[in-house]
Amino acid sequence: MQNRRIFLLGLLLMIVLAGLPYSKADAANTPKPDSVLLLYDSAAISTPKEGNVEALERLLASFGTQVTVHSYDQYQAGMLMNYTKVISVRNADDLFQIPDSYKQDLGNYQGDFLHIGNQVPMNVQQALGLDEQNVEQDIASLKIGQLSQKAIMVNGISYVTKYTGKAYGSLTSDKLKSAAPYAVSNGKYGYIPYMVKGNLTELAAAYLLRDWLSVKSNHQLYLLLDEIYPFSNLALLDELADRLYEAGIPFIANVQPVLSNLDYPAAQRYLETLKHVQSRNGSIVVNAPVVASTISQDITVLKSEMSSFLDALAGYGIVPLGIGSEMYWTYDDHYAVNGLSYFDSSILFPNEHVMYRARTDKSQAFGSSVYTIPADVLKSYVAQGQILEPLPMDAALVYAFPDNNKKLDTLMSSLIQDWTLFSDYKYEDHTVRTQVNEMGSGKGQLHINGQTILLNSVLKDISADHAYVQEGKKSLTNLFSVQNKVFIILIASTLLIFSAFLFIGYRLYKRKYTHTGRQL
Template identity: 50%
Template sequence: MFRQMIARVIMMLLIVVLVVPTSWAMAAESEPTHVLIVYDSLAKGTSKEGNVEALQRLLASDGVRVTLCSLETYQKGTLQQYEKVVGVFNTSDLKISSTDYLSDFAKYDGDYMHIGAMLPAKVQSSLGIRLQMSEGETIRLLMGQFIQESIQVQQLPRIIATTGHTYGNVTSTSMNHATPYGVRNDRYAYIPYFEKGNLSELALSYVLKDWFAIKGDRHQYIVFKDVYPFSDLKLLEHMADRLYDAGIPFMVSVNPVLSNTDYPAMKRYLETLKYVQSRNGSILVNAPFVASPFSHLNRDLGAQMETFIDVLADHGLAPLGIGAEMYWTYDQHYIAKGMKFFDSVVEYPNEKIMYKEQTNTSQPFESSLYSLQPDFLKQYLYKKSKVIDPLPMDTALVFKFFADEKELDRAVQQLADSWVTFADYKYEQHNVATQKNKISSDGGFLHINGQVVALNDAKKSVDSNYTYKQVEKKSFEKWFHVQDRIFIVIILFTIVAFGVLFISGYRLYKRKYFK
């Protein structure tokens, strides 16, 4: 008996020792990395304007949570709360005035990436860097398979020597040899030049991937956005057929319908989307258009988004994620109401920021695609005769839905002729959940509430002769119709009688006048 008790105690201890640390490890793995961005300025009115926003989107594609902090608002002890910090310094003529930041940085022992001017001495020493400042340069940037000629740079710290691992190269007419675009070792990384909208935006992603030690394959996708119930649905079907025949998987980001979901236009929209889904197309829900942060104050965004997802699911459609401008992930209202149903997102660049409850910390997603314009890769491709390798992050080439068939055919032919290999979104794991429906994808299969979705391409015909407002039964309806006819007869008789009297009076007056 005593031996059995000892054996049970030993067994329980083994369970605690083996199982609990494993669960802790799993919990630690599931928690996304939290990164702090510290910046000296947003460089408004200069060529560097927007580079902080571009960095935010790049970090989101790596699945990390981001907190934004300017040096002006920095509070003592902030750095020590983060494992990784990125410093963006857009000005070289201003010294750092925050003594709290300087004091904290001197003691900071986490991973740090520096972008731009004012490279800290301990980072420079750790990377074994020697710098040479150049002014008013026209440079050529080469990174992997991509190249951009003739980039105008006002100030550029050149890395002329380093002991770290280097990335890409930069050349110019004033230098006899190429210098690295960026450099990294185990803890530190340095990028002298970064701007939004040119090849440096893509080049930075190569350094970020290694700095985060990201493993696994990355994929490229195609997304078509701005699809509405009143879009050219025949053209949408034609596009699905063309891409299916070319063997190109794609996604359609559909604009949600928040009311009148029983109208025929909506029914035809759903039937067309079902056909698109059957032609190897994946469905995303686009974020609703925000005209003003103060409009629709009484609108329950969460309930309306949930209703639309349920309408799709009830019709056999499996939406797998949401497409939204980046600022949505930095707004507590949009996160809690509009995005809470999804674990996957395609982040578009900000076009018109309409915050409702702005926060400086982003919402990370299990899957986050970095969106690019279709011509971005093509214009910078260095070797056009070879297959384009996957980029360092999951990427979506985003097209606006086409205006006509000629534009569609031209774009599809370019995609078919390209060397880019596009992935099928539903082969990755995505989850969408409402109170009523659980939607998921994995390995190429779609599931709604545990049932595999049958990809049937048959479409139901929807009657266009539809009364948009139901006619109610009315009391005395027949009597009112009879009454209307009587009034019409009386009015016509009165008009005829008035006409006869008018003519008779005119003739009598005329005779009297001649006499």
């Protein structure tokens, strides 16, 4: 009898455990990339390598990695031992002196190490079995996966002639008339001889980073419509959403927030349009507000305004799924706390107009981050007629919102003809939290505060009548009205009397002149 009870209790426990949500248990067991220490010797200002550190930061962010960035001048003894993964970027020439404390720590370092650029440390050379041939100036062609680019101008490059381990891509030298691996790795060590911002060498680095960071999950390719503002052609946006829906193409709309006057008809029409976009298989992502100045009397205004807009979206049944921002926002405490903290998903754009408020060396990592690349740039790396395949990380092809019908027709024709398969952003898990609302998505469903949102495509007609300037109190209106009438009567009477005197004077003067003429 007692054995039977034990058996029944065990069976009941198994049933309870089996009923636990699989997705949460699975997420808990999914390894996440470690925090990475990124060291560089020079920002390479005014050289072809300028910006490659920033490009590397954005690549690492797309894998969900938290990054701490320091120059070698900031290095302190023992810093390497706090990280299991370290990346070294060497942009400077041989004259740059590496700190002795770093050299000593590197000799004892047991973690994963990736070197980018020249002057490869001896332990990395030995681990990779490297032999190289240096070329000062050259024209190279790069091919990796289905991507390729010809006639890349390179300076101070080392071509790998011998290695041990795995090779990534092929870099063909015009001067040497031979091909070499673009990058190589072996166990915990990796090496990328050349990486600059703005050409295929930037994107190619992601293929090695995926393996070096031990990222195993499948990756998605998204379509993103950018530069959508409250003053955009909303009727055209409705039409574009309808045509994408009819073509079976899911998309992400990166929309600019309205930070004030949310009760104005213009703002309400904007929200109505976004609700329609959402109903047409469009996922809404809120773009970071434009930073016009870093000077403000109230540094908390960003937090309250972002919260108000997110709650306004929720009130309209619109579910924002992430934040779109330039990369530098993740390296700023003010923007991270007051602007990014509502979101667990991000879409990161390259820096264009950097305006730090409280800069920090450690980035804010997100559960989901999407790497962005202009659609025309990525397609220039793919042979005509080929269907784009997913990249090593989640990525979005960026299209500017067309501002006229001709551009809309051109965009739709291009999307339909190339047969690229885009993923639906809301099928991934995304969460946005304010003090009032919790919104998000998963498995294609949108929800607000636990309630599934039914997609509604019916547009509400918003009246244009609105008192944009509130009228003040009118307690003295009647008094001023009577006073104005009295003044009008007095002025009119004065003008009549003055006109009469002028007329009488004119008659007297004329009579006198006539009488004088007769005497003569």
